[in-house]
Amino acid sequence: MTPILIPQQQTIELGEQGDLVLPEWIREHFDLQPGEKLILTLEPDSSLRLTSLRIQIQNLQGIYKDITLGISLADELIQERHRESQL
Secondary structure (H helix, E strand, C coil), X not given: CCCCCCCCCCCCCECCCCCXXXXXXXXXXXXXXXXXXXXXXXXXXXXXXXXXXXXXXXXXXXXXXXXXXXXXXXXXXXXXXXXXXXX
16 A cells, blocks of 8 residues: 555545445545444544554554564563572
């Protein structure tokens, strides 16, 4: 996904049932599919932020990619404390 370098604005209309229809270029840019979960956040300045749950999960997985699965941090801490007590 190519980042959008300058803020983009688009006027959209709230439907009778409270539905929002995102413009096609936004759906294509973020590869949003029908039924995809989105997170709506009310910002302190009263603006709204819409985030794809899928993309947020991918970003979080990237942050934690260096953590090795299958290693218990509690077990590591216990072993470390045990080694320190042996000194």
